[in-house]
Amino acid sequence: xxxxxxxxxxxxxxxxxxxxxxxxxxxxxxxxxxxxxxxxxxxxxxxxxxxxxxxxxxxxxxxxxxxxxxxxxxxxxxxxxxxxxxxxxxxxxxxxxxxxxxxxxxxxxxxxx
Amino acid sequence: xxxxxxxxxxxxxxxxxxxxxxxxxxxxxxxxxxxxxxxxxxxxxxxxxxxxxxxxxxxxxxxxxxxxxxxxxxxxxxxxxxxxxxxxxxxxxxxxxxxxxxxxxxxxxxxxxx
Numbered sequence: 001x002x003x004x005x006x007x008x009x010x011x012x013x014x015x016x017x018x019x020x021x022x023x024x025x026x027x028x029x030x031x032x033x034x035x036x037x038x039x040x041x042x043x044x045x046x047x048x049x050x051x052x053x054x055x056x057x058x059x060x061x062x063x064x065x066x067x068x069x070x071x072x073x074x075x076x077x078x079x080x081x082x083x084x085x086x087x088x089x090x091x092x093x094x095x096x097x098x099x100x101x102x103x104x105x106x107x108x109x110x111x112x113x
Numbered sequence: 114x115x116x117x118x119x120x121x122x123x124x125x126x127x128x129x130x131x132x133x134x135x136x137x138x139x140x141x142x143x144x145x146x147x148x149x150x151x152x153x154x155x156x157x158x159x160x161x162x163x164x165x166x167x168x169x170x171x172x173x174x175x176x177x178x179x180x181x182x183x184x185x186x187x188x189x190x191x192x193x194x195x196x197x198x199x200x201x202x203x204x205x206x207x208x209x210x211x212x213x214x215x216x217x218x219x220x221x222x223x224x225x226x227x
Contacts, residue, residue: 101158
């Protein structure tokens with residue numbers, strides 16, 4: 001059974017701080033790892049990391065994938081109150097002919113002024 | 114935004130009644146998923162579909178059934194709703210199962226079983 005573990009489960013920081021969110025996984029036939037941001041509604045896509053793309057960056061957000069150690073981190077620099085959200089990590093695998101996207105429980109980030 | 118519409122957006126129903134949630138997409142994506150989201154559990158996969166009439170169970174499929182008779186529609190049915198099925202339900206779609214497996218989410222359906 002595929003498994004995704006995120007840490008910490010919640011985090012409170014001040015504006016301007018840098019945060020690192022962690023995601024470790026166990027999956028059969030790894031395809032990709034995805035990061036999502038969820039505010040009050042549907043999750044929105046941030047990054048996808050694969051065997052051919054193990055580092056991504058977009059503005060203040062960046063992510064790396066370590067396929068050997070089976071983990072990924074999401075970094076947010078110079079945090080803003082608008083970064084407050086739940087950050088979800090998901091792993092796509094295709095074990096036993098299935099096509100599942102398995103999510104972790106998420107990290108709730110609160111950025112206070 | 115990806116063209117995914119969930120209906121209804123909110124529903125209150127009584128224990129023991131059947132409930133059907135609909136997910137409609139205009140992207141012609143092959144893969145469709147139903148998740149439920151509960152505090153402390155994150156997003157958990159209920160069922161998914163990898164083509165018309167092709168479906169499979171996810172992690173928490175007990176008490177749920179699905180059908181996909183057309184590419185664009187994926188229905189989730191609670192045959193006899195229970196209070197433990199009170200949750201927020203999300204539909205997601207993705208185009209392929211190669212390296213490109215980005216999934217887009219609908220806006221969610223909040224279901225309350227009383």
